[in-house]
Amino acid sequence: MILARFVHLLVVSIFLGVCEAGLTSSYVRETGIATDMPLDSDVFRVPVGYNAPQQVHITQGDHEGRGVIVSWITPDEVGSTSVLYWAENSQHKKTVNGDVVRYKYYNYTSGYIHHCTINDLEFDTKYYYVVGWGNVTRKFWFVTPPRPGPDVPYTFGLIGDLGQTRNSNQTVTHYEMNPANGQSILFVGDLSYADSYPLHDNTRWDTWGRFVERNVAYQPWIWTAGNHEIDYLPEIGETIPFKPFTYRYWTPYKASNSTSPLWYSIKRASAYIIVLSSYSAYAIYTPQYKWFINELTKVNRTETPWLIVLMHSPLYSSYVHHYMEGETMRVMYEEFLVKYKVDVVFAGHVHAYERSERISNIQYNVVNGLCTPINDDSAPVYITIGDGGNQEGLLTEMTEPQPEYSAYREPSYGHGIFDIKNRTHAYFGWHRNQDGFAVEADSLWLVNRYWKTGKSSVA
Numbered sequence: 001m002i003l004a005r006f007v008h009l010l011v012v013s014i015f016l017g018v019c020e021a022g023l024t025s026s027y028v029r030e031t032g033i034a035t036d037m038p039l040d041s042d043v044f045r046v047p048v049g050y051n052a053p054q055q056v057h058i059t060q061g062d063h064e065g066r067g068v069i070v071s072w073i074t075p076d077e078v079g080s081t082s083v084l085y086w087a088e089n090s091q092h093k094k095t096v097n098g099d100v101v102r103y104k105y106y107n108y109t110s111g112y113i114h115h116c117t118i119n120d121l122e123f124d125t126k127y128y129y130v131v132g133w134g135n136v137t138r139k140f141w142f143v144t145p146p147r148p149g150p151d152v153p154y155t156f157g158l159i160g161d162l163g164q165t166r167n168s169n170q171t172v173t174h175y176e177m178n179p180a181n182g183q184s185i186l187f188v189g190d191l192s193y194a195d196s197y198p199l200h201d202n203t204r205w206d207t208w209g210r211f212v213e214r215n216v217a218y219q220p221w222i223w224t225a226g227n228h229e230i231d232y233l234p235e236i237g238e239t240i241p242f243k244p245f246t247y248r249y250w251t252p253y254k255a256s257n258s259t260s261p262l263w264y265s266i267k268r269a270s271a272y273i274i275v276l277s278s279y280s281a282y283a284i285y286t287p288q289y290k291w292f293i294n295e296l297t298k299v300n301r302t303e304t305p306w307l308i309v310l311m312h313s314p315l316y317s318s319y320v321h322h323y324m325e326g327e328t329m330r331v332m333y334e335e336f337l338v339k340y341k342v343d344v345v346f347a348g349h350v351h352a353y354e355r356s357e358r359i360s361n362i363q364y365n366v367v368n369g370l371c372t373p374i375n376d377d378s379a380p381v382y383i384t385i386g387d388g389g390n391q392e393g394l395l396t397e398m399t400e401p402q403p404e405y406s407a408y409r410e411p412s413y414g415h416g417i418f419d420i421k422n423r424t425h426a427y428f429g430w431h432r433n434q435d436g437f438a439v440e441a442d443s444l445w446l447v448n449r450y451w452k453t454g455k456s457s458v459a
């Protein structure tokens with residue numbers, strides 16, 4: 001079996017060498033539908049002690065990278081609502097107070113969900129923080145990003161559609177063990193898959209929160225909403241979309257003048273990241289549209305050369321499942337992605353991996369028949385990375401033949417690393433769970449769309 005896989009890889013490598021068309025990987029792996037890890041799994045263990053804070057997670061808390069939102073849940077009573085924090089090299093400890101929210105979902109009542117925003121941190125500094133009170137306090141740490149600037153190296157991890165199966169656990173482990181060392185995760189939507197349970201059993205939101213704590217308590221995950229965050233179930237009276245997600249996972253949307261936590265932007269080191277919601281109104285005249293188009297005009301590519309867009313549903317995907325679900329957003333937004341020279345668009349939703357060529361399909365006007373994507377030097381690369389490993393399993397059916405725009409596609413679980421070197425160069429690697437921690441199954445050098453022509457004297 002191992003030998004067979006080796007031969008497969010060899011064949012793939014040879015194929016890669018001689019053929020310039022897109023590649024459909026022939027790598028073979030187990031594709032059966034996975035089940036969630038049982039409730040008594042080690043990853044779901046409740047921290048010991050009365051009312052111990054659990055599901056600790058952080059995300060960026062401002063626009064520039066000097067803010068962090070620290071969130072956690074206390075199960076029994078409110079407890080302390082503040083976070084104690086200090087810089088690694090300082091004895092000066094500070095306290096910041098936060099908010100507590102709770103929600104009901106049918107007959108489920110959440111714990112006390114705490115959100116504390118720490119502002120005005122120093123750039124590029126390690127901080128310790130403590131949550132909890134009395135005998136049960138828990139201590140974690142994070143490192144703030146460097147001040148935004150054109151040649152600041154920074155490494156993002158990419159994870160999507162994670163869920164809580166053994167495959168999910170393997171994806172997180174591979175990310176943690178990857179020597180490429182991500183400093184923050186761009187999460188492209190579909191977190192817990194609690195909605196796969198009867199009544200959308202929200203205790204599976206809690207288990208997911210405890211599972212990912214080992215990473216997200218130490219490095220910010222930048223959240224994108226997916227369809228599994230909608231939790232719309234009118235049959236039982238749950239008619240507010242995104243209720244559990246928006247109570248549990250806050251985003252710094254106000255800092256980018258957005259009016260919804262579901263779309264927002266941040267600067268982080270040399271990257272400007274715009275997060276969109278595939279499941280909120282996005283047509284012309286809507287709040288998301290107006291915000292997004294205005295946002296693109298604000299990006300200063302001298303300060304943040306790398307313009308990255310995150311969304312859940314891919315605009316380009318050649319898998320059979322979810323085929324063309326992103327098409328209406330593509331029709332609305334693609335011309336702007338090209339006009340403003342977005343470097344890369346990351347999406348999830350399709351439980352597989354795919355990378356596009358730099359192509360666009362914006363010349364079509366209903367009557368001219370020009371509806372085939374063409375090579376476009378100003379267009380982003382589209383990367384689908386919905387392969388975190390949830391209980392729905394992998395999507396293996398692909399449209400055939402592989403479209404010209406599709407550069408590489410493979411249904412395997414894994415994660416990505418987007419490694420910014422300087423204003424002109426970034427390296428993307430896709431890591432499959434079945435390989436060693438350092439192995440890349442697909443990779444690509446990206447040349448910045450704004451700086452590629454050497455616009456060194458232009459802001």
Ligand SMILES: *[C@@H]1O[C@H](CO)[C@@H](O)[C@H](O)[C@H]1NC(C)=O
Pocket residue numbers: 107108199
């Ligand atoms: C909610 O209702 C379901 C179905 O009636 C039941 O199985 C479950 O135990 C209830 N949960 C709570 C927390 O009451």
Ligand SMILES: *[C@@H]1O[C@H](CO)[C@@H](O)[C@H](O)[C@H]1NC(C)=O
Pocket residue numbers: 133134135
């Ligand atoms: C801490 O633990 C001790 C021993 O269990 C207990 O007597 C005390 O009341 C606890 N203090 C708090 C603040 O919970």
Ligand SMILES: *[C@@H]1O[C@H](CO)[C@@H](O)[C@H](O)[C@H]1NC(C)=O
Pocket residue numbers: 037041042043166169170173
């Ligand atoms: C999840 O992964 C961690 C780290 O590799 C491991 O210690 C743990 O036992 C795994 N748990 C399950 C349920 O697979």
Ligand SMILES: *[C@@H]1O[C@H](CO)[C@@H](O)[C@H](O)[C@H]1NC(C)=O
Pocket residue numbers: 063255256257298
């Ligand atoms: C948000 O709007 C305010 C007021 O117009 C402006 O001062 C601020 O710079 C804006 N923030 C961002 C991140 O665009």
Ligand SMILES: *[C@@H]1O[C@H](CO)[C@@H](O)[C@H](O)[C@H]1NC(C)=O
Pocket residue numbers: 300301302303459
């Ligand atoms: C863009 O950013 C650079 C570097 O931070 C700065 O010098 C320049 O003034 C900014 N341009 C504008 C138009 O704000």
Ligand SMILES: *[C@@H]1O[C@H](CO)[C@@H](O)[C@H](O)[C@H]1NC(C)=O
Pocket residue numbers: 421422423424425
């Ligand atoms: C940017 O990084 C690339 C890749 O590491 C390197 O080849 C190039 O020389 C760097 N450019 C500058 C101006 O340092």
Ligand SMILES: [Fe+2]
Pocket residue numbers: 161190226227228312348349350
């Ligand atoms: Fe999805």
